[in-house]
Amino acid sequence: MENYAKLAESVIAGNEEQVKNQVREFIASGNAPVDIINQGLIAGMNVVGQRFKVGDMYVPEVLMCARSMNAGLEIVRPLLADSDAESSCKIIIGTVKGDLHDIGKNLVSMMMESGGLEVIDLGVDVSADDFIAAIEKHKPDILAMSALLTTTMPKMKEVIQALEEMGLRDKIKIIIGGAPVSQAFAQTIGADGYAPDAASATELCKSLFAQ
Template sequence: MSFQIVSESIIKGNESLTVEHVKELIDSGTEPLSIINDGLMAGMNVVGERFKNGEMFVPEVLMAARAMNSGIELVKPLINDDDMPNVGTVVIGTVKGDLHDIGKNLVAMMMESAGFKVVNVGVDVTTDKFVEAVRENNAQIVAMSAMLTTTMVYMKNVIEALEEAGLREQVKIMIGGAPVTPKFAEEIGAELYTVDASSAAEEGKKILK
């Protein structure tokens, strides 16, 4: 049983096959972290690349992410929390007044598969909720999504609330969503604008290095 087989089942989005292969690797005494890094995450990295290049689409990515998460759940109990891959902690949510969550969830999944600890605070998220999540989880990135021109202005409120709470220095702000532009990111003082889910994970890694 090779890691390649696990990766391929992730790329195909085959959850039951992924679970079966991961169980086989666990039973054969394979190093748990290797199962995650060389099998599950390696497969998800291919999915991220294909999605970025337009060779895979949202439903396929969601299936792959679901398969990967099921695999990780099997391996997690065998690993100390401290040893779990963790590039950094991201608090992600769709801002107040906005109930769109597919894009935001896709970004969360891609970041999780890239080794980030992701705290998904949901949709219609207030400034207080963002601030509280950053403080509780000692986050390094705040990722905000807005799909409406009327709600994207709320992103500035969140940044101001983080400043007032004395947390702005510790976090990088990442924003995205249909009406959001690099110019708007610059105007409100966000460090990152990302155009899609796979680039969000890549840019997040770069900015924390």
């Protein structure tokens, strides 16, 4: 639909004010909130995700696009009837204990939210106890852990072992990411998956949630 394509283009351009204005116009014209989100906002962000994945867009641009999309989402979200919202995949995300890096994690969080997933961000320097407390409280479908230092990578295994000891491991899918992390490391520590970038992390969560 041509109109929604223009909204998607505004998201891709990272033009926050234009996105907000277009969303308000769609609402005023009686367009369905779920269509505005799926055919306009998320459609635009999907393009951004693919461009980022192949190296045509970089982190600052993607963050700007994600902020624009989320600004539009904030306007539409209150109008969504419960029946319109698909059953959402709930994700807890955090950077492990001893690691204070958050740019990559923040990008993953924004990309996941852009993809319609519910994200609870625990921030950085998150201990195994804090991860477990959040899992018991929020009962997420997926736990996403980030580590940017080789010295903090073992903390991921500690969290998984703690979940096993608490009898919670089989109730949640676990994915990991970060510069020093790999698919081989994910298998070694017993994680369910590894994502090399934000777009892949979102796709991985959707596929794990669908299983």
